[in-house]
Amino acid sequence: YQGIQRYQCKKCSHFFSDKPRKFNYQDKSKAIDMYLNNVGIRKTARFMGCSPSLILRWIKHFSQSAKQASQNGKQTKADII
Secondary structure (H helix, E strand, C coil), X not given: CCCCCXXXXXXXXXXEECXXXXXXXXXXXXXXXXXXXXXXXXXXXXXXXXXXXXXXHHHHHHHHHHHHHHHHCCCCHHHHC
């Protein structure tokens, strides 16, 4: 698709590619840290070079993972992100 090799999972028919992600886990962790240190969503988005809605999705995913990890007894941030 548009010059990028795509693959399809035989079990669930999900399409994916081997294209590297634009934001790695360290970038996401930095954005979460900025949010937890009271930096605004829009300012964090400008700093990271993405949209505010993407930052909000990362925060929502982080909060759901943290809630689930606390219920399972995990306490480390690396397990959550």
